[in-house]
Amino acid sequence: MLKIYSSSELTPQLRARLLQRSSSEDREALAIVQAILDEIAAEGLVALKRISERLDGVAPDPFLVTPEEFEEAELALSSEIKQAFQTAYQNIKSFHAFQRKMLEDQKTTVCTSTLGYMYRPVERVAVYVPGGKAFYPSSVLMGVVPARIAGVSHITLLTPPGRDGKIHPAVLYCARLAGANAVLKAGGAHGVAAAYHGLLTPPAELIIGPGNRYVTAAKNLLASTGRVRIDQPAGPSEVIVIADNTARPAFVAADLLSQAEHGEDSPCILLTDSLVLAERVSEEIAKGLDERPERRSMKETSIREHSYAVVFETLDEAIAFSNDYGPEHLEIATEKPERDLEKITAAGSVFLGHYAPVALGDYFSGTNHILPTGGAARMFSGVGVDTFMKRITYQYPTRESLRKALEPIRIMSKVEGLDQEHGHSVEVRFEGEKDRSPSQG
Amino acid sequence: MLKIYSSSELTPQLRARLLQRSSSEDREALAIVQAILDEIAAEGLVALKRISERLDGVAPDPFLVTPEEFEEAELALSSEIKQAFQTAYQNIKSFHAFQRKMLEDQKTTVCTSTLGYMYRPVERVAVYVPGGKAFYPSSVLMGVVPARIAGVSHITLLTPPGRDGKIHPAVLYCARLAGANAVLKAGGAHGVAAAYHGLLTPPAELIIGPGNRYVTAAKNLLASTGRVRIDQPAGPSEVIVIADNTARPAFVAADLLSQAEHGEDSPCILLTDSLVLAERVSEEIAKGLDERPERRSMKETSIREHSYAVVFETLDEAIAFSNDYGPEHLEIATEKPERDLEKITAAGSVFLGHYAPVALGDYFSGTNHILPTGGAARMFSGVGVDTFMKRITYQYPTRESLRKALEPIRIMSKVEGLDQEHGHSVEVRFEGEKDRSPSQG
Incomplete structure (x- = not known):
């Protein structure tokens, strides 16, 4: 089921191919989006309405979610759902509050002068959360909670409405829970432009969160002016599992399939020093596809076209490969995961041990799930409290x-x-x- | 000499105009640069040579500075010059080493699981330093020193050669002093593309440092692929001086003129609660222009077209204006500068007290001078050790x-x-x- 390579087969060419992800300048999207940005810049709200009707099939009136809609959302959700998101919220808040505490203002003395720096929040932020067909209330928490903890004055949640002009109640529930100041029912490039120009909310100085290619293009074009900061472009979600013979094949297979559930272009990679493990994981994947047939063709495409296992002589070689790859998610399912963690030089979020499926970090543990993809973890951090702050340096010379x-x-x-x-x-x-x-x- | 406004004149429109800087998408540069990037992507070194000849008037052979050239540079400089840069180097190193020490790996417990993060360096970095006509050895130190302290494996210094194919000896001296691994004699968009594609050095994953509009456009276009990280676009250098009646007009005037020396589009702004001070500073500027006539027309244009003073009722109003502006450089020349610093929410680098000219930070004190301009200080940090690192999150659940x-x-x-x-x-x-x-x- 899963293509298995031996490290002895890895020519430099094959290695390079396995490390590569599809990503390139999207000139087509840039051209389409430039026209949308120009329309919004020239005509403001009038253009936002027109483009929303054209692309989303609806121009919500009003564009901003009303207090009544928040109330309705709360009533529409079962207490079980609300409780689950509340617990996750508490964990996310705890971890990010810890991060905030560690970003202390500091000073020292160099050459008899006081030199120091201090962290201050960005004031006006927009958090993009994809919507329309699927809903990601967990991403609302991941974007808004650290912004709130950083001390951002105004957080606009930016998300496309359904064709009925509504936002999923769990998204609204999480927006209120996390402390968003406004929810703007607009997605795509026009939503990003509306947030940037401040058509209905204070103009955003920082726009974060993954979106489709048009959202990405809009963020890139606006960032090139230097007037707004953005996070890194988002590509397909991905996982590497580094595992030795202490790992359970069924656990590893479940985690790889869990990644495949995100989309048919999601790479799910196993790096191991055990051929037996690789073979058994492959069997378990086949079994899992039979036993859990939902989204089967998507998961199969992801496994067949974008996924593989490599069997190395040693775990250190597996770790070196992973560092070159720079995975968004990295599981270390080995005997001594903390020791192996020390050797990791690039990854978005790392999951240690045999009880650490990525799903835990996707939803619940408290770490952030807005992470660099496509190798960007080699140079970018995932979202954290520091994403929403800047460091101001100062000096007081004698x-x-x-x-x-x-x-x-x-x-x-x-x-x-x-x-x-x-x-x-x-x-x-x-x-x-x-x-x-x-x-x- | 200096246009003086009273805060009572500040209508919202005038305030907005005073806060505004010229910056916009540079579509013309983007189109020109796209063609250059395409040439380099398709033809590599052949294209680099051709474009260097066309734009720089020379295709250096070899493109990489040789050990002999480093030796020659060292011999060409007086011991006085070398000593000055060495002392600056030590201060810059001290402050950035302090920053590095504060970026500690951390962990905590949330819901019985260990959650933590660790900082790791980006591996391959290019530092751009403008060249050709003027030379900025100090910028070499500011870009390379923090990268080295962060633990970057390979640092390429990227700078255009003179028409003779040479690099200024002080630039080479500082490159070696700071620990650059290679100096590539190529600037502009073609230099950036050469570093990105790794034509002569390991391909850069992070490209920082200010450049002209073509450098900026190249960085923006490459960043949009998600395969490289860049710092924020650089605009004209700028200063705000917040001063009360304890400030010396001659000091303030000198600092404003020092900013004007950078270019005819540099904003030099005085915010004060003292009309007397503003008037005397204006007089001192006129006097300074007479007494120190070099680059006079440039300095005059900067003062006349881009500079002003505003007299507020209180210092707090001046601080609020400065925070909205987000200056690259901010001097606080007041009676209690540390108290006023606490109220600053946006600035690149802050200079406190009456003995803190920006020139000190430009060259010597140890703080970095690669800073956000054009209001970007509202959401970006200046260059620091953290610029060259990323934060990797992990969790070890029970x-x-x-x-x-x-x-x-x-x-x-x-x-x-x-x-x-x-x-x-x-x-x-x-x-x-x-x-x-x-x-x-």
Whole structure:
């Protein structure tokens, strides 16, 4: 069922192919989206209505979710569903509050001057959550909770409505629970543009959250102006499981199929030092597809076209492969997972041990599930409290430390051709200093 | 000399105009650069040579700086110049090493599971430093030092050569001092593309540093693929000085003119609660332009077209204006600068007190000078050690904590239509558990 490679077969070419994911500039989407952005920039709300009707089949009136709709959503949900999301919310809040506490303002002394930095929240944020056909209330929590903990002043949740102009009650429930300030019923490029221009909410300075190719293109085009920050582009969800012979084939197979449930282009990869395990996982996948037939063709395509196992001589080789891959999700189902974790240099979120299915982090444990995909984990972090903050550096030099800097600054600024004013701005502070020194020294 | 507004004149429209900076999508540059990127992608080194000849007037052979060139550079510089950059290097290293120490790996317990995160360096980085006509060895230190301290494996310095195919000796000296692994003599969009595709150095996963509009366009286009991370677009350098009547007009004027020395589009802004100060600063600027005539027309244009003072009733109003502006550089030349700092919510780098000219941070104090411009400080941090790292999250759940998650995950994944496999991946771990439990529990 699962294609199994031996590490001895891995030529550099094959290795490169296995590491590669499909992703490229989407020029078609960029062109389509540019036109939408231009319409919204020129005509504002009028264009938003027109484009919503054209693309979503509805222009909600009003676009912003009303207090009554929030009430209705709460009534529409069973207490069991509400309880489940509440518990998840508490865990997500706990972990992100811990992250916030660790982002402390700091200062030190360099060359007798005080140098420091402080973290401050971004003020106006939009969190994009896909919608329309499927609903992701868990993603609402993952985007809004850390923003709220960071201290963001205004959080707009951006999500496309159904054809009836409504948003799924669990999405609204989670939006209120997590503390979104507004829910804007608009998705796609037009929704992103509406948030950016502040048509109905304060203009967003940071737009995060995965969306389709048009959402991605809109974020990229707006980011290129330097007036808004975005997170990294989102691609198909993916998992690597690094497992040794202490792993249970049925567990590993379940976790791979769980990833395949996300879409037919999801890579589900097993890296192991045990051929027996790889073979048994493959059997369990076949069994699982028979026993749990929902979305079967999607799961089969994902396993057949995008997934594989590699059997290495050692676990360290498996880890090295995984680091080159930079998986969004990484399970380490080995005898000593904490030891192996130390060797990980790139991954979005890591799941340690035999009781750590990715589903736990998708929904419940408290870690974030908005993560870099397609190898972006090699250079990007997943969403966290720091996503919603910036670091402001400062310095409080003493007079003496500035005096020591005088000569070096004169020399260095001269090399750069900036000596006249840069040099002078230091010198002027030591001219005729005795009779006119300000109080601070 | 300096246009002085009273806060009572500030209509919302005028306020908005004063806060605004010129920046927009540069579609013309994007189109030109797309063609260059396509050429490099298709033809590699051949295209790099051709485009270098066309745009830089030279195709250096070799493109990578040789050990001999580094030696020559060292010999070409006076010991005084080398000493100045070395001292600056030590300060920059001290402050960034302090930053690194504060980015500690952390873990906590949520719902009986261990949840944590760890910081790991990006492996392959390119640092862009503008060149050709002017030289910025200080920017080499600012880009390379934090990357080295973060633990980046390979740092390529990317800078355009002069028409003679050479790089300024101070740039090469600083590159070696800071620990760049390679210096690639290519700038512009073609240089960025060469670093991205790894034509002569390991392919860059992160490209930082300011450049002209073509560099910015190249970074934006490549970033949109999700395969490389970039920093924010760079615009004209800018300063706000918040000053009260304890400030010396001559110091403030010198600092404003020092900013104007960067370019004729640099905003130099004074915010104060003292009309007397504003008037005297204006006089000192006029005096300074007479006394220090180099680059006079550039400085005058910057002061006349892009600069102003606003006199507010209170310092708090001045601070609020500055926070809305989000200045790249912010000087707080007031009686109690540390108290005022607490109210700052957006700025790249802050300079406190009467002995804190921006030039100190440009060159010497140890803080970074690669900073967000054009209002981007409202959502971006300047370059720091964290720029070159990513945060990897992990979790090590106990069996018991997974059991508690079983029912909520079943419920939540059902709402999202992902219950079959996501639910099963948890359930399978509790099937027939007595006779086949793995060792880890």
